[in-house]
Amino acid sequence: MEFVSYEIESNDFRRAGAASRAIKEHLKHIGAEADAIRRTMIASYEAEMNVVIHSVGGRLEASLSDTRIDVNVVDAGPGIPDIEMAMKEGFSTATAEARALGFGAGMGLPNIQRSSDRLRVTSRPGEGTRVSFSVYLRPEVTSVAPAISLYASADRCRDCRACLAACPTQALRVRGGRPMVLEHLCIDCAECISACATGALTIRDVLTSVDDVKARSTAALVAPPALLAGFGSDYPPARVLTAMGRLGFPQAHTARPFEEAVRRAAQAPGEAGGTAAASDPAVTAGGEIPAGPAILPMCPAIINLVELKFPSLVSSIPPVASPWEAVEALSGDAALACVVSCPGQRSVLAAGEVHKPAAEGGATIDCLLPEALRSPVMVELTGPAIGGEPAPAASAETPPGTQMRGDTLVVTGIRHVMAVLEEIENGLLEDIPAIEAYACEGGCFGSPLLFEDYHVALRRWSRDLAQVQTQDGNGGAASAEALLAATTRRRPYAARPGIRLDPDMGKAIQKLGRLQAIVRSLPGRDCGTCGAPTCAALAEDVVMERATIGLCPYIAPEKEDAES
Numbered sequence: 001m002e003f004v005s006y007e008i009e010s011n012d013f014r015r016a017g018a019a020s021r022a023i024k025e026h027l028k029h030i031g032a033e034a035d036a037i038r039r040t041m042i043a044s045y046e047a048e049m050n051v052v053i054h055s056v057g058g059r060l061e062a063s064l065s066d067t068r069i070d071v072n073v074v075d076a077g078p079g080i081p082d083i084e085m086a087m088k089e090g091f092s093t094a095t096a097e098a099r100a101l102g103f104g105a106g107m108g109l110p111n112i113q114r115s116s117d118r119l120r121v122t123s124r125p126g127e128g129t130r131v132s133f134s135v136y137l138r139p140e141v142t143s144v145a146p147a148i149s150l151y152a153s154a155d156r157c158r159d160c161r162a163c164l165a166a167c168p169t170q171a172l173r174v175r176g177g178r179p180m181v182l183e184h185l186c187i188d189c190a191e192c193i194s195a196c197a198t199g200a201l202t203i204r205d206v207l208t209s210v211d212d213v214k215a216r217s218t219a220a221l222v223a224p225p226a227l228l229a230g231f232g233s234d235y236p237p238a239r240v241l242t243a244m245g246r247l248g249f250p251q252a253h254t255a256r257p258f259e260e261a262v263r264r265a266a267q268a269p270g271e272a273g274g275t276a277a278a279s280d281p282a283v284t285a286g287g288e289i290p291a292g293p294a295i296l297p298m299c300p301a302i303i304n305l306v307e308l309k310f311p312s313l314v315s316s317i318p319p320v321a322s323p324w325e326a327v328e329a330l331s332g333d334a335a336l337a338c339v340v341s342c343p344g345q346r347s348v349l350a351a352g353e354v355h356k357p358a359a360e361g362g363a364t365i366d367c368l369l370p371e372a373l374r375s376p377v378m379v380e381l382t383g384p385a386i387g388g389e390p391a392p393a394a395s396a397e398t399p400p401g402t403q404m405r406g407d408t409l410v411v412t413g414i415r416h417v418m419a420v421l422e423e424i425e426n427g428l429l430e431d432i433p434a435i436e437a438y439a440c441e442g443g444c445f446g447s448p449l450l451f452e453d454y455h456v457a458l459r460r461w462s463r464d465l466a467q468v469q470t471q472d473g474n475g476g477a478a479s480a481e482a483l484l485a486a487t488t489r490r491r492p493y494a495a496r497p498g499i500r501l502d503p504d505m506g507k508a509i510q511k512l513g514r515l516q517a518i519v520r521s522l523p524g525r526d527c528g529t530c531g532a533p534t535c536a537a538l539a540e541d542v543v544m545e546r547a548t549i550g551l552c553p554y555i556a557p558e559k560e561d562a563e564s
Helices: 018-030 034-054 096-100 108-115 162-166 191-195 237-244 256-267 300-309 311-316 323-330 343-350 371-382 414-425 454-472 480-486 505-521 535-543 557-563
Strands: 002-008 058-064 068-075 118-124 128-136 150-152 172-175 178-181 201-203 220-223 251-254 294-296 336-339 365-368 408-412 434-438
Touching: 002 018, 002 034, 002 505, 018 034, 018 058, 018 068, 018 505, 034 058, 034 068, 034 108, 034 128, 034 311, 108 118, 108 128, 150 178, 162 172, 162 191, 191 201, 237 251, 237 371, 237 454, 251 256, 251 454, 256 294, 256 323, 256 434, 256 454, 256 480, 294 311, 300 311, 300 343, 300 414, 311 414, 323 336, 323 343, 323 480, 336 343, 343 365, 408 414, 414 434, 505 535
Parallel strands: 220 251, 220 336, 294 434, 336 365, 408 434
Antiparallel strands: 002 058, 058 068, 068 128, 118 128, 150 201, 172 178
16 A cells, blocks of 8 residues: 655645645556546545645645545645535635636536545534545556557667657657657657658658659658648648649648548537537546546647546547548548658658558558758649639638637647647636647647748748638548538547556556656656656656666665665
8 A cells, every 4th residue: 555645835825735636646546446536536636726725724634545546635724614505506605815716616526526426524612624435446557559650760860859849748768879769658749840850750661752752653741731831931821732732642741621521520519529529527426526638639749648647537529530540541541642840740640540551452542741842842832833822811710729719729839739738637627618738839730840930830821721611621522521420439448557567556656666766766866867758757657667766866875775
């Protein structure tokens, strides 16, 4: 059994929730079921906030076994004169300051009761309050983590370690001048690629020349919309699309129609996977705690992030394919040449369920880097005139880099997305029906593999969007019905084992205890000298036998000997 204790300061709204977040991370490390994690988090947060708002300080203590978590929150506050009244929704004695900050709605104890399996509240006026609750635990059923497309080249690494700080899931290590990817933690975003100045981190198995496409005369060329807006002010996106069509492919279009089809399918009221269904109350703790916003499956990296670090939100992703999955599904057995702007897009295409491998007689799917089209498209653009110059037209839709798309909150940049997902997981964004999240700042327009700053590219795209829509059609003249059918996902989204320390929950708890002990023995500098991004990451490497504590140059020799 693992035991932890956290101090809670009165009126410290800035750090409020820290103890609850730590409990949540412990439960994720042992592989507890997502529903139990969510309920424990809500109950812990409400109990913690009661101490912050109503008391003069206290502490949260938790004991963890492989069957349940027991939490005790004790404060030295004014106490509760009438516990029965305090258990009623809406009853609150919060101060004006707490109410001004959005707290004190009178839902604390009722939410704890709904979220926990056992609850006991004891209190005496003038002496304080003790809230004790338990949540029963079961191991989460997980899926096998998909293969990733991030590639690390030791030859190009100069040991700057910028990637360590950039990776949002601490999936990278740099030791002996060699970058290493912990594939079970990688979400296939492009953050490390953006941070790497030498190109040591890139996408595996992609082509850098159009001439290398195996079936160029029969393959359909599909490019991300952002690529069309990166060829300078003299060449609007519609003209770039025309130039792409002159590169020897029978069809050339963008992924835009597939993006729109996914949005329509995910937001269709009353249909499976629509946001109307996702916004219904969750079937947890009596079905009275809202599930929160639907998470549209637009960005493969964000899907991976949810499956890895936010398993309780997997059910909030509508059962709809991502745009590049829809591209692959609609193509049937036809060959494809897809320009990808992040590792996640390449992974989606490589894991496609429609195409058979070429070795089995199936058609090929070639993935190209954006740079593969830069020179040949510029040759076409600067050659003989391509049709007439289309007049600028007003945008027919909201560009993906803006804050709202109808009722959907658009969030870009992995750090912002993680902050928003934390709020959703904590039950704090019930007023938003859906979010459309992207790992790259500015959405796909902000990919580090593209040529133009996303602010400029978004302006060009939105200015010329109507012309592109007319020219691009529906993804190669596909009908609206075919596009909608292509968005049907064949495999359900599922939690990944990810940060779980061991498949056996009991052994995972033992490892968690050792991990916490090692963290306490380390200096807490998070300097990256050991080749891990943080001291906690090094401690996990030691526990998982990926490293030794001696990699830390600041640790005393006697502590190293004790650990070994």
